[in-house]
Amino acid sequence: MSKIHPTAVVDPKAELDSSVEVGAFTLIGPGVKIDAGTRIGPHCVVEGPTTIGRDNQFFQFSSIGAAPQDKKYAGEPTQLIVGDRNVVREFCTFNRGTSQDAGITRLGDDNWIMAYVHLAHDCVVGNRTIFANNAQLAGHVHVGDWAILGGFTVVHQFVHIGAHSMTGMGSILFQDLPPFIMAAGNTAEARSFNLEGLKRRGFSPEQLNAVKQMYRILYRRGLTVDQAKMEMMALQGEMAAAKDTIQLMLDFLNTATRGIIR
Structure with missing residues (x-):
């Protein structure tokens, strides 16, 4: 005592x-x-x-x-x-x-x-x-491992935030934020992927390349989420060393309930 x-x-x-x-x-x-x-x-x-x-x-x-x-x-x-x-x-x-x-x-x-x-x-x-x-x-709200929320980030109820993601200061999230993605703004939009954070956590070059490819598939090619998931499943067959990294993204997209930040 x-x-x-x-x-x-x-x-x-x-x-x-x-x-x-x-x-x-x-x-x-x-x-x-x-x-x-x-x-x-x-x-x-x-x-x-x-x-x-x-x-x-x-x-x-x-x-x-x-x-x-x-x-x-x-x-x-x-x-x-x-x-x-x-x-x-x-x-x-x-x-x-x-x-x-x-x-x-x-x-x-x-x-x-x-x-x-x-x-x-x-x-x-x-x-x-x-x-x-x-x-x-x-x-x-659910927040995955290693996520970083910037100051004054506000998250709407039931939103899910993926592992290794990051938000900028003053971000307002009404939809789910996928793993690895950096988002900012009111309302938040995807800006890039968390390259520096993943490097610091020991991600291999193969894993980093897989995250880069997934970002392009999801945000740079004008695909629907379902089309993007099909592309990512094909990517798993091409990048065996990053299979688990790709699966983390697929699992998140398969369980997203509020739509994802685009």
Whole structure:
């Protein structure tokens, strides 16, 4: 208990590992579980049911696990689940899920979440993402691994954002953003593919070439999405070393429900 500031209020029904640090004037409610090495800064509120993994750092003035901002919510026992090694900066708001979806808002591992970010109910965020200041997700948004959202990016409900994609500052997304694609604008349009980011993540020349070819197929040849998928399936037969990279794009296009940014 020496790691909990004397002005913090921790509900007896909360479950905190003995190594968890809690800052001054922070409130930890019932139904909250926090694993080893996590630090909750001062002036935070963490409400349950919420589960937070290992070695996370929450900076001051965040609201974590509050009830969803959904008028249909009637007090159902939904959850927020946060993984390991996330950094969450000041004034972030993460809401629990709703019974209209899986009932869980989920943040994965190793994410870098900057100030004033909002994760609405039922959002699912993968691993190793970066959300710059004031990135805002409406309900039911899914974000793939390694995605980067520029500052003041706003995402409409139910939109899916693919792995390794990137948005520019002030982007407004009403449709799904495929993997690897860089988009910007209000409303957002595809600008290029995330070449530099993929290089930094160790993509091979064959994989980079496959992403380049998929970008041309999807955005430079005037094809429908169905025609583009047929071209990409043919590309798999020609580029065996990048088969999984191409399949990632195909899987995304096959499950897109709001249309894709073009």
